[in-house]
Amino acid sequence: MQILCEQNITEKLFTLYNQLLAQHGNRKWWPADTPFEVALGAILTQATSWRNVEKAMDNLKNADAFTAEEIASISQPTLERLIRPSRYFRMKAQKVRAFVEHIAERPMHVMFTQDVPELREELLSIYGVGPETADTIILYAAGKPSFVVDSYTYRLFSRLGWVTGNYNYDKLRALFMDNLPHDVDLFNEYHALIVGHGARVCHKKTPNCQECRLRGSCAYYKASE
Numbered sequence: 001m002q003i004l005c006e007q008n009i010t011e012k013l014f015t016l017y018n019q020l021l022a023q024h025g026n027r028k029w030w031p032a033d034t035p036f037e038v039a040l041g042a043i044l045t046q047a048t049s050w051r052n053v054e055k056a057m058d059n060l061k062n063a064d065a066f067t068a069e070e071i072a073s074i075s076q077p078t079l080e081r082l083i084r085p086s087r088y089f090r091m092k093a094q095k096v097r098a099f100v101e102h103i104a105e106r107p108m109h110v111m112f113t114q115d116v117p118e119l120r121e122e123l124l125s126i127y128g129v130g131p132e133t134a135d136t137i138i139l140y141a142a143g144k145p146s147f148v149v150d151s152y153t154y155r156l157f158s159r160l161g162w163v164t165g166n167y168n169y170d171k172l173r174a175l176f177m178d179n180l181p182h183d184v185d186l187f188n189e190y191h192a193l194i195v196g197h198g199a200r201v202c203h204k205k206t207p208n209c210q211e212c213r214l215r216g217s218c219a220y221y222k223a224s225e
Helices: 009-024 035-044 050-062 068-072 076-082 089-105 116-124 131-141 151-160 169-177 184-200 219-224
Strands: none
Touching (some): 009 169, 035 050, 035 131, 050 076, 068 089, 076 089, 116 131, 131 169, 151 219
16 A cells, blocks of 8 residues: 655644544544443454444343453353344454453453553454454553554545555554654544544445535545546
8 A cells, every 4th residue: 555645744634634523523432431342342343334233232231241251251152142243243252252361361451551562562462353453442442542544544545545555554554643643532533533434425335425525635526527
């Protein structure tokens, strides 16, 4: 993946942030009450929509299997059944179990005392925790500045004409980490705005360009005129 917007990147990033904020308002994301709930949602949302995750989370709540200790006490077939709406439920049950087993030995509040690089390395060592999931846990559960990118980010930046080539998580994340102040609130809101924009406006197949405040500077929109 190649970064094409090499001039005034910080200014461009803040301009984009303000445009998204003007269109969508404060998103107040991630929807969770506890750090463990953030981590659980981050694992379950892999390769599925948040709507499906909510169904799985509701199943867990209703079954009184919503904490690490409660999940550890139920059987694997039961866990699979409860999280089935999140898709790939057998694999995700293994991932959830691996995370629960890890924090039984290394509680989240202990892990969270580390700086971002060390915490990220530990999270990535857990089965089922990839870069996006790790950064989600760091930002939304630990409250530490590690920017989260995803397919929505890549789609938006590709259409704007800021990046080209195949999706590369680390390069796209570095665009934010290297050019924005490491501020938790900024990273939190920015990521949430990009997700919201992708879900509401910049759809994968039929983007609603007429409703988009970014169309004046969007290469995709200009090419389609």
